[in-house]
Amino acid sequence: MNKLIDLKELLINKLNSKSATIGVVGLGYVGLPLAVEKAKAGFTVIGFDVQEEKVKNVNDGINYIGDVLPADLESLVTNGKLKATSDYSFIKDVDAVAICVPTPLDIYKQPNMAYVESSARAIAANFTKGTLIVLESTTYPGTTEELIKPILEESGLVCGEDFFLAYSPERVDPGNKDFNTKNTPKVVGGITENCTKVAATMYRAVLDGDVHEVSSPAVAEMEKLLENTFRNINVALANEMAILCHKMGIDVWEVIDAAATKPYGFMPFYPGPGLGGHCIPIDPWYLTWKAREYNYHTKLIETAGEINDSMPDFVVQRCAEILNKQEKALNGAKILVLGIAYKKNIDDYRESPVLPILDRLTSSGSSWEAVDPYIPKFMLHGKEVETIPMTAEKLNEADLILIATNHTDFDYEMILSSGKSVLDTRNSYDNLTEENYFKL
Incomplete structure (x- = not known):
């Protein structure tokens, strides 16, 4: 004892004294901002990644993640507070390490834990007594105790x-100007009470948000899966309402704005061309997969996924309807896709619903830029x-302009003044x- x-x-x-060296495995959208915040808090940080290009960029002070300020990264590297390597033997030099690697789905919508498992094995081969290991990658309940713990104990x-x-789930919302890694509250759960206390101490030494x-x-x-499943299901409801409102000739956005005037019992979610990103469209399927182990069928979650996955088809259907009003066919039409x-x-297009829209436009015989x-x-x-750049010439060449992503950089006045049909x-x-x- x-x-x-x-x-x-x-x-x-x-x-507490900031004398610990902290490692971060995986230098992507989650890992690099976390590594930067830990280094800014005063810790010496070593980032680990199997991609040599990322390692080189970090060591050269070259930023590649939108939520990281380039000046911060350059300064931390120059001052020796942050460095990157693909050599996992340096795990022996860290006092704590966070695993922030991808957890994608396979073609059967089952969790692919290869990145997490290989990271755990690399840590197990090199870590020393007294080290803190925290998994941050979004995953199914039981991963930390059933997968990570046995691998580490092989040491x-x-x-x-x-x-x-x-385990402490990442909470990243790319492009959010109000909440970022530094000020977003953190949830921490350890294998033992002492594990929890040590992990919570690390995050309290780094973050402004509550732990x-x-x-x-x-x-x-x-709880991480609940967060993202909650959003997935509510967006699916908004998407289904959009389809029904279109059939009934009602503006779904006006309906949502009206409902949002209620000060209790309602939270507005909005329809769109589908769901994208590495979390919201994917994470609920971890829960669906895990539920089978308990002979339970997550009907609501799967139905929501089906609705959201069907939205690219609805968007292309709307394109065809609008072109028909011009006595044009989708086959042979020129579509300018914005976003x-x-x-x-x-700058993130992982799981973007625009990609299946492009597929469906191509298979329908239309050309697009x-x-x-x-x-x-x-x-x-x-x-x-x-x-391509958005120009008046390209707008005028199009039979239909499809606003798939509403970047604020777009010249919306120029889009409308083209006189071309616009599906927003x-x-x-x-x-x-x-x-x-x-509208949709």
Whole structure:
């Protein structure tokens, strides 16, 4: 017991004094901002990534994530507070390490834990007694205890005695100007009470947001899925309302705005061309997959996923309807698609619903070009596609202009003044009524 107390108090003292060295495995949309915040808080930080390009960019002070200020990254690297490596033997030099790697779905919508497992094995081969390991990647309940813990204990060290293990889900909203890694509240659940206390100490030493402690990693894993499933289901409701309102000749956005005047019992969610990003469209499926282990069928979650996944088809159907009014067919039409990113003012197109829209336009025989000031090029079925600038000439050439992502950089006055038919999936003009303007 004295040994355990000594290890716990030693690490807590290091964390409170900022003398601990902290590792971050995975330097993507979650990992790099977290590494930067930890270094800004005064810790020495080592970032780990298998992609040499990311490692080189970090060590050269070159930023590639929108939510990180380039000047911050450059300064931290120059001052020796942050460095990156692909050599996991340096795990032995850290006192605490966060795992922030992708957790994608496979083609059967089942969790692919390969990145998490390989990260855990790399840590297990190199970490030392008294280290804190925290999984941040979104995953199904049980991952930390059933997958990570056994792998780490293959080292011969015992969780809760020789090292500390916890789960703390990432909360990142790319492009959000009000909430970021620094000020967003954090949830932490450890394998043991001491694991929780040590992990919470680390986050309190770094973040301004509240750190909420829960009783186990499974609670923290489940609450993350609840957050994103809540949004997924409510967006699906908004999308289904949009389809029904269109059939009834009612403006769904006006309906939502009216409902939002109620000061209790209602929270507005808005329709769109589908769901994108690495979290909201994917995370609920972790829960659906895990539920099968308990012989439970998550009917509401799966139905919501089906509705959201069907929205690209509805968008293309609306394109065809609008072209028909001009006595034109979708087959052979020229479509100018504005926006590739899954939400406005970011450069992230992971799981963007615009990609399946482009697929459906192509299979329908139409030709399209894409405009996105944040994304100069993107991958579609393994092929690189370049976006183009939005010009009056390109607007005038189009048979239909599709606003798929409502970036604030777009010249919306120029879009309307082209006189071409516009299908707006994001209500970019609020309650505009023009002959050539159509909402979802």
